[in-house]
Amino acid sequence: xxxxxxxxxxxxxxxxxxxxxxxxxxxxxxxxxxxxxxxxxxxxxxxxxxxxxxxxxxxxxxxxxxxxxxxxxxxxxxxxxxxxxxxxxxxxxxxxxxxxxxxxxxxxxxxxxxxxxxxxxxxxxxxxxxxxxxxxxxxxxxxxxxxxxxxxxxxxxxxxxxxxxxxxxxxxxxxxxxxxxxxxxxxxxxxxxxxxxxxxxxxxxxxxxxxxxxxxxxxxxxxxxxxxxxxxxxxxxxxxxxxxxxxxxxxxxxxxxxxxxxxxxxxxxxxxxxxxxxxxxxxxxxxxxxxxxxxxxxxxxxxxxxxxxxxxxxxxxxxxxxxxxxxxxxxxxxxxxxxxxxxxxxxxxxxxxxxxxxxxxxxxxxxxxxxxxxxxxxxxxxxxxxxxxxxxxxxxxxxxxxxxxxxxxxxxxxxxxxxxxxxxxxxxxxxxxxxxxxxxxxxxxxxxxxxxxxxxxxxxxxxxxxxxxxxxxxxxxxxxxxxxxxxxxxxxxxxxxxxxxxxxxxxxxxxxxxxxxxxxxxxxxxxxxxxxxxxxxxxxxxxxxxxxxxxxxxxxxxxxxxxxxxxxxxxxxxxxxxxxxxxxxxxxxxxxxxxxxxxxxxxxxxxxxxxxxxxxxxxxxxxxxxxxxxxxxxxxxxxxxxxxxxxxxxxxxxxxxxxxxxxxxxxxxxxxxxxxxxxxxxxx
Numbered sequence: 001x002x003x004x005x006x007x008x009x010x011x012x013x014x015x016x017x018x019x020x021x022x023x024x025x026x027x028x029x030x031x032x033x034x035x036x037x038x039x040x041x042x043x044x045x046x047x048x049x050x051x052x053x054x055x056x057x058x059x060x061x062x063x064x065x066x067x068x069x070x071x072x073x074x075x076x077x078x079x080x081x082x083x084x085x086x087x088x089x090x091x092x093x094x095x096x097x098x099x100x101x102x103x104x105x106x107x108x109x110x111x112x113x114x115x116x117x118x119x120x121x122x123x124x125x126x127x128x129x130x131x132x133x134x135x136x137x138x139x140x141x142x143x144x145x146x147x148x149x150x151x152x153x154x155x156x157x158x159x160x161x162x163x164x165x166x167x168x169x170x171x172x173x174x175x176x177x178x179x180x181x182x183x184x185x186x187x188x189x190x191x192x193x194x195x196x197x198x199x200x201x202x203x204x205x206x207x208x209x210x211x212x213x214x215x216x217x218x219x220x221x222x223x224x225x226x227x228x229x230x231x232x233x234x235x236x237x238x239x240x241x242x243x244x245x246x247x248x249x250x251x252x253x254x255x256x257x258x259x260x261x262x263x264x265x266x267x268x269x270x271x272x273x274x275x276x277x278x279x280x281x282x283x284x285x286x287x288x289x290x291x292x293x294x295x296x297x298x299x300x301x302x303x304x305x306x307x308x309x310x311x312x313x314x315x316x317x318x319x320x321x322x323x324x325x326x327x328x329x330x331x332x333x334x335x336x337x338x339x340x341x342x343x344x345x346x347x348x349x350x351x352x353x354x355x356x357x358x359x360x361x362x363x364x365x366x367x368x369x370x371x372x373x374x375x376x377x378x379x380x381x382x383x384x385x386x387x388x389x390x391x392x393x394x395x396x397x398x399x400x401x402x403x404x405x406x407x408x409x410x411x412x413x414x415x416x417x418x419x420x421x422x423x424x425x426x427x428x429x430x431x432x433x434x435x436x437x438x439x440x441x442x443x444x445x446x447x448x449x450x451x452x453x454x455x456x457x458x459x460x461x462x463x464x465x466x467x468x469x470x471x472x473x474x475x476x477x478x479x480x481x482x483x484x485x486x487x488x489x490x491x492x493x494x495x496x497x498x499x500x501x502x503x504x505x506x507x508x509x510x511x512x513x514x515x516x517x518x519x520x521x522x523x524x525x526x527x528x529x530x531x532x533x534x535x536x537x538x539x540x541x542x543x544x545x546x547x548x549x550x551x552x553x554x555x556x557x558x559x560x561x562x563x564x565x566x567x568x569x570x571x572x573x574x575x576x577x578x579x580x581x582x583x584x585x586x587x588x589x590x591x592x593x594x595x596x597x598x599x600x601x602x603x604x605x606x607x608x609x610x611x612x613x614x615x616x617x618x619x620x621x622x623x624x625x626x627x628x629x630x631x632x633x634x635x636x637x638x639x640x641x642x643x644x645x646x647x648x649x650x651x652x653x654x655x656x657x658x659x660x661x662x663x664x665x666x667x668x669x670x671x672x673x674x675x676x677x678x679x680x681x682x683x684x
Contacts, residue, residue, distance in 0.1 A: 076556035082648030082669035086252035095534035095558030097574035101125030105157035129248030144466030144489035147416030176677030199234040222252035253279035280314035338371030436476030485514035553582030571605035606651035617645035
């Protein structure tokens with residue numbers, strides 16, 4: 001009987017890694033078979049610090065109906081959509097309002113998703129170009145402890161991997177309320193045959209088309225189209241090659257964020273709009289190639305090159321008639337053809353230091369972003385004036401050294417050093433004073449300790465320096481001393497087993513941030529925020545109640561404040577303090593499967609003084625499906641209790657038409673009401 005080894009690191013709460021005693025590793029012996037009784041806690045000597053794979057239990061038990069649901073696989077991560085479905089989600093994790101990705105790095109097959117110095121905001125991470133059914137697994141790195149990640153990885157990083165093969169081809173159709181439709185197809189193009197080599201070889205293509213008018217009074221006309229193709233082959237006994245490409249296009253109308261007072265006095269409905277001409281369009285094309293070479297001595301070399309072509313066009317109106325009482329305050333943010341060029345290299349070696357096992361990883365890489373970004377004043381999507389337009393050229397070169405030493409069979413130490421070098425250049429076409437160039441280096445050391453008390457208990461401690469990512473326009477305009485403010489993260493925790501079928505992870509963590517220099521893309525201005533400290537606790541439980549019934553829960557607490565600021569003005573706006581997710585699932589290889597899940601986030605300050613509060617919510621979702629070897633029929637219900645809840649929420653100063661004075665209050669995008677969707681998939 002194969003044994004499976006398990007580790008939940010403090011950085012991810014619920015991460016799973018199964019390894020067989022044979023020479024090949026496998027996440028799960030049977031993709032649909034889960035048995036926690038066979039799982040034992042292992043040390044991390046075969047794993048990179050703070051990294052495990054979350055594609056076992058959670059991915060099988062949690063319904064993933066869209067790319068944004070994949071982000072929710074990260075324990076403690078919450079998202080919010082507030083622009084008709086086409087805009088990148090707002091991300092919340094470990095006491096950070098990461099906006100659209102400023103402090104959480106999102107990657108797919110080693111290719112970065114976050115956009116540097118984006119027209120809408122630094123770190124903009126639009127994940128909608130990923131087809132959910134193509135994703136195989138997810139590695140999560142919470143905190144600043146992993147040497148392989150630098151830019152954007154203040155609160156952590158998520159590394160998604162797509163499938164190398166799909167097994168069976170499939171077609172899938174989904175139909176839901178609010179004129180919601182989706183068609184998806186995945187085709188195995190080789191079916192066991194060979195194209196370029198007589199060795200292992202796979203080639204598949206996937207495509208999807210999605211359309212919805214959503215639940216707003218004004219139809220959103222949201223569409224998304226995706227095409228993805230992936231080829232991989234064992235070229236010879238030493239070289240494995242992967243080539244993938246994708247094309248994504250999306251367009252939508254949006255109802256925008258609405259002020260609380262307009263709903264309260266009956267001027268608009270909760271699902272109404274102040275400016276119904278908001279919306280946008282975006283697209284991204286990617287090419288990604290990876291060559292992995294195994295040397296005769298077992299060392300591994302990995303070379304990766306990628307290219308992305310990106311376009312973005314967004315119309316928004318947050319303040320309505322505050323700045324222009326006649327035409328209104330609608331703005332248009334554009335990316336007029338951004339080119340992204342990237343290269344990554346890594347060398348991995350297993351050796352001995354005396355009699356101790358030593359694993360060495362050396363990495364290096366570079367990324368170049370080049371394009372035109374602009375901000376204009378518009379009315380009903382017609383340009384009135386240009387606030388800012390310029391040419392961006394930004395490069396991030398990096399290198400790192402990572403060492404893992406097994407001091408004993410129970411105790412291992414991982415230490416690393418990362419070096420980042422940024423070259424920021426922005427040429428403002430209107431104002432030379434807003435143009436400039438600046439080079440900034442950054443060194444980030446890491447340290448991770450692991451101790452296995454027994455086969456059922458592991459202790460660990462993490463510490464590491466990182467940095468807060470900043471926009472090129474902020475850096476060159478201000479010439480600030482702390483262009484890349486230092487972040488110091490630290491954490492202690494334990495993974496242990498209760499009885500035979502309960503796995504628990506508990507952690508205490510902290511993160512100190514030097515300051516934040518923020519470019520506000522909606523206004524083309526720079527804000528400098530002070531130092532912050534975040535302290536928190538995470539708890540995760542995975543319990544196999546019977547052979548087919550599983551219970552899981554995650555509770556995440558964070559206490560964040562600005563440092564050296566009076567108590568009446570030291571809150572971090574929109575930073576969650578208490579979140580929790582969990583559910584119960586009935587899982588079988590074939591036949592009926594079901595899952596009932598909840599999401600909870602507490603109310604939190606929307607500004608530094610806590611005079612405006614972003615309201616919390618509790619939601620229930622359910623999925624039921626019937627699976628055979630030939631087809632699957634499914635039914636999904638979101639917000640079973642039809643709760644009135646808010647997705648994105650902000651304290652915004654705005655002025656409505658006819659008002660003599662502006663008002664600063666809660667502005668929000670209403671969350672999804674009860675939503676029912678059915679699906680049918682056919683396998684062949």
